[in-house]
Each structure stands twice: as structure tokens, then as C-alpha cells.
Amino acid sequence: MGLIDEIGERLDALVRDLESSLQGARSDDDVRARAARIVGKKGELTALEKRIREVPPEDRRELGRRINEAKARADRIVEARLAALRAEARRRELEGPALDVTLPGRPRRIGSLHPVRQCEEELLDALQALGFEVADGPEIETTAFNFWKLGFAPDHPATCMQDSFYLRDDVLLRTHTSPIQVREMLSHPPPVRIAAPxxxxxxxxxxxxxxxxxxxxGLLVDEDVTFADMKGILTLFVRRVFGPDTPVRLRPSYFPFTEPSGEIDIGCLICSGRKVGCRVCKGTGWLEVGGCGMVHPVVFENVGYDPERFSGFAFGMGVDRIAMLRFGIGDIRLLYENDVRFLRQF
Ligand SMILES: [Zn+2]
Incomplete structure (x- = not known):
């Protein structure tokens, strides 16, 4: 018997060994481990394959064919055994006890609204209850809508490269929601009553x-709108958000797009006006929550409204600041770290 037949017989024996060995395998992993001993990198069949160098050159082609055939048979045996195990598992499942529907379900973790979003919704609810409609605008704005139509002077610090994110000389990420007011007034005749988040x-x-x-x-424009209307609406709005007895006061301030302008203060939510030792209001008893003012006639002229006929007021608040006051959060960055242990508290 030549070397080629001797190796050929050994190949057949290995395939038979594999077949009988796999009959005892009880899991996929077991099947693969047993197969690896024969056809794996360090398996016996692989070792045999290396002996091809020992046979005369004219017989190598024939031996190669036999080795490939043995490998293909081994593969088929492994696949068949895996399929048989899967079928067996399915059969056991069907014959086994029925699904126990009384077992408790696997709970799914449900997310919750981010504290900033919660505050935004509350503020919008309060404004909508007062008749304001929600308006929207792009986050990438032109300097015309973000600054110039709102009456900003070219040397105003906010217009400077160091304070804003410019994409081009005349395009930037909006620095406030006020360009929504400009867009709204340019596209709608008065009266206007919008909330712009x-x-x-x-x-x-x-x-x-x-x-x-x-x-x-918020922006409200109509005929005969007065500063008193603004204070009345703002007081209603703030009390809807912070509670019916919240003290409200206005302090003089400056914004390019309103005249006169004011800051909106509410009684300190933490010390309720007791002041002494309160770190949040720094002992003043008041917290600044936003700005407001009567719309500047220049803004009306820029959007084509007649400033002699129409008047109105605008006010704005930082939602993050409200959320921080509301939930007693000391560092604004906590709001954007997306740490579930932090967010879960709200
Ligand atoms: Zn206080």
C-alpha cells in the first residue's frame, strides 16, 4: 500500500471518529470543541494535511482532492449535528411545560423628560393659557435677523466674534430667540401674540x-398696548409658573430692541424673602428671572409695522436658569452631562 492510500485511510478514519464523537455532543459549544480536535488549526486532520510534502509530486493532486473531500464531509457532519441539536431543543420546548404567564415581566427602564424640557413645557403652558401661540425659527441665523433688524448697533459687544459663534461674516448660531419675533412680524400683520422657545x-x-x-x-403687538399691560401679563405669567403669591418686580434695564426696558425679578424661592444668609439670592430676597420691555419703534419700522399706530412688549427668560432655580441645581453643566443618576432625580 502506497503512502497516499495510507494517508487516505487515516482521513476516512478521522471522519468516522468525528461522526461518532459528535453523537455524544450535547451543545453547540460541545460540537465545536469536539470538531476542533480534528479539523481545527491544531486538529489531527490539519496535521495530516501537512504530510502532503512527503508524497511524490505526481500523487499530490490526488491526495489534495481526498483531503478536501474529507474536510467537506467533516463540515457536513458538524452542520448536521448542530441542526439535530436545534431540532431537539425545539422539540423539548414544545413538549415541556407551557409558558408561565404568571411570572413577573422583565421591567423596561422608561426615560423621563429632561429638567430643561420640563421647565420649557411649563413656561409654554402658562403662555398658551394667556393666549400666546408657539412660534419657531432656525438656529442658524443671519446677522440681519439676529442683530440689525432688532436695532443692535454695529459696535454692540454681542455682535463681536468673541461673543458669538459665526459661520460666515453674516451668518451665525442665533444668540437669542428674538429673531423669531422679527420673522413673525415680517410674515404676519398685527396683532401678534407669540411664544418663541x-x-x-x-x-x-x-x-x-x-x-x-x-x-x-413672548411678544405681543396690537393697538394701544401699554407698559401696564406688560406688567399685568408678566405678573400673571410668572405667578402661573412660580405660584400665585410670588412677589414680582421690574427694574430698569437696557436692551437694544426695547424702550423702556426692564429686568423681571421674583421673590426668592429659597428663602421666601427672609434674605439672611441665603446664597441663592445673595441676601437680596429677589431673583432675576428674565428681561422685558416695550418694543422699540425702530424694530417696528424694520419689519414694516407703523410705530405710530401699533405698540407692544416683549419679554424673555433663560429656561436653564429657571430649571436651576426650580430644582436647586448649582452648576449648569450638570444639565448637559447626561448622567442618568443626576437626571433620574427630576
Ligand atoms: Zn433667598
């Missing part, structure tokens, strides 16, 4: 400032 961007990053934050603004 949205994400805004400024080059700021510390404990109380984030480069991305959220604002909500």
Missing part, C-alpha cells in the same frame, strides 16, 4: 453659563 448659542462656559442654552420669549 428655542436653543441659543453664546461663547460662554462656566458654572452658570453654557455655550448652548434655552430661552423662551
Amino acid at each position: 428655542g436653543t441659543v448659542y453664546r461663547r460662554d462656559d462656566d458654572v452658570t453659563h453654557s455655550p448652548m442654552f434655552h430661552q423662551i420669549e
Whole structure:
């Protein structure tokens, strides 16, 4: 008997060994482990394959054919055994006890609204209850809508490259939600009564400032709208959000797009006006929650409204700041780290 037949017989024997060995395998892993002993990298059949160098050159082609055939048979045997195990498992499952529907289900973790989103919804609810309609606008704005039509002077610090994120000379990430007011007035004749929520961007990053934050603004324009109307609406709005007895006051301030302008303060939510030792209001008893003012006639002229006939007011708040006050959060960055242990508390 030549070497080629001797190796050929050994191949047949290995395939038979594999077949009988796999009959005892009880799992997929077991099948693969047993198969590896024969056809794996360090298996016996693989070792035999290396002996091809020992046969005369004219017989190598024939031996190669036999080796490939043995390998193909081995593969078929492994696949057949795996299929048989799967069929067996299915049969056992069908014959076994029925599904126990009384077992408790696997709970799915349900997310919750982010504290900023919760506050935004509350603020919008309060404004909608007062008759304001929600308006939207793009986060990428032109300097015309973000600054110039709102009456910003070219040398106003906010228009500077160091304070805002410019994409081009005349395009930037909006620095406030006020361009929504411009867009609304340009596309609708008065009366206007909108609430404009949205994400805004400024080059700021510390404990109380984030480069991305959220604002909500209100705008009301009609005939005969007065400062008293503004104070009345603002008081109703703030008390809907912070509670019916919340003290509200306005302080003089400056914005390019309103005249006169004011800051909106509410009685401190933490010390309720007791002041002494309160870190949140720094002992003043008041917390600043936003800005407001009567729409500047220049803005009306820029959007084609007659400033002699129409008047109105606008106000805005930082939603993140409200959320921080509301939930007693000391560092604005916590809101954007997406740490579930933090978010789960709200
Ligand atoms: Zn206080």
C-alpha cells in the first residue's frame, strides 16, 4: 500500500471518529470543541494535511482532492449535528411545560423628560393659557435677523466674534430667540401674540453659563398696548409658573430692541424673602428671572409695522436658569452631562 492510500485511510478514519464523537455532543459549544480536535488549526486532520510534502509530486493532486473531500464531509457532519441539536431543543420546548404567564415581566427602564424640557413645557403652558401661540425659527441665523433688524448697533459687544459663534461674516448660531419675533412680524400683520422657545448659542462656559442654552420669549403687538399691560401679563405669567403669591418686580434695564426696558425679578424661592444668609439670592430676597420691555419703534419700522399706530412688549427668560432655580441645581453643566443618576432625580 502506497503512502497516499495510507494517508487516505487515516482521513476516512478521522471522519468516522468525528461522526461518532459528535453523537455524544450535547451543545453547540460541545460540537465545536469536539470538531476542533480534528479539523481545527491544531486538529489531527490539519496535521495530516501537512504530510502532503512527503508524497511524490505526481500523487499530490490526488491526495489534495481526498483531503478536501474529507474536510467537506467533516463540515457536513458538524452542520448536521448542530441542526439535530436545534431540532431537539425545539422539540423539548414544545413538549415541556407551557409558558408561565404568571411570572413577573422583565421591567423596561422608561426615560423621563429632561429638567430643561420640563421647565420649557411649563413656561409654554402658562403662555398658551394667556393666549400666546408657539412660534419657531432656525438656529442658524443671519446677522440681519439676529442683530440689525432688532436695532443692535454695529459696535454692540454681542455682535463681536468673541461673543458669538459665526459661520460666515453674516451668518451665525442665533444668540437669542428674538429673531423669531422679527420673522413673525415680517410674515404676519398685527396683532401678534407669540411664544418663541428655542436653543441659543453664546461663547460662554462656566458654572452658570453654557455655550448652548434655552430661552423662551413672548411678544405681543396690537393697538394701544401699554407698559401696564406688560406688567399685568408678566405678573400673571410668572405667578402661573412660580405660584400665585410670588412677589414680582421690574427694574430698569437696557436692551437694544426695547424702550423702556426692564429686568423681571421674583421673590426668592429659597428663602421666601427672609434674605439672611441665603446664597441663592445673595441676601437680596429677589431673583432675576428674565428681561422685558416695550418694543422699540425702530424694530417696528424694520419689519414694516407703523410705530405710530401699533405698540407692544416683549419679554424673555433663560429656561436653564429657571430649571436651576426650580430644582436647586448649582452648576449648569450638570444639565448637559447626561448622567442618568443626576437626571433620574427630576
Ligand atoms: Zn433667598
